[in-house]
Amino acid sequence: MSLKYCQGPECHTHKTKDRIKGMQGSKTYQTRRRSSFYYGNDNFCSLNCQNDWFNKYGDQAIDHYGRATEAKHLTQDNAWSKEYDWNSDYNNRQYIYVNGITKEQRPLTEEQYRDKSYTLNTGE
Numbered sequence: 001m002s003l004k005y006c007q008g009p010e011c012h013t014h015k016t017k018d019r020i021k022g023m024q025g026s027k028t029y030q031t032r033r034r035s036s037f038y039y040g041n042d043n044f045c046s047l048n049c050q051n052d053w054f055n056k057y058g059d060q061a062i063d064h065y066g067r068a069t070e071a072k073h074l075t076q077d078n079a080w081s082k083e084y085d086w087n088s089d090y091n092n093r094q095y096i097y098v099n100g101i102t103k104e105q106r107p108l109t110e111e112q113y114r115d116k117s118y119t120l121n122t123g124e
Ligand SMILES: [Zn+2]
Pocket: 006, 007, 008, 011, 032, 044, 045, 046, 049
């Protein structure tokens, strides 16, 4: 199992006992290292560290990937969302596509439900 570091730029400054590492006499607070993390797509050990990253790099990231300069619109062409019937039996779950604008429902197979690239949406 490979370990990776928390990407929080200030992780080592959040003083918790589990961050103290090193040889006796030269111990320091260090960036957390784990096989997986709960936050920010498995990149951050805590919401604090995720927020630290955004505070330091967020504006650059938004500028890099493109700042929103106009409103997006939810229309019948991009309002499809995958759902399943919470009342259906767990072993025979009924999956559906629901249009959030027209309320139209269409049946979905479980495979289509789990396939992140499968969509009826034709716009953003
Ligand atoms: Zn961290």
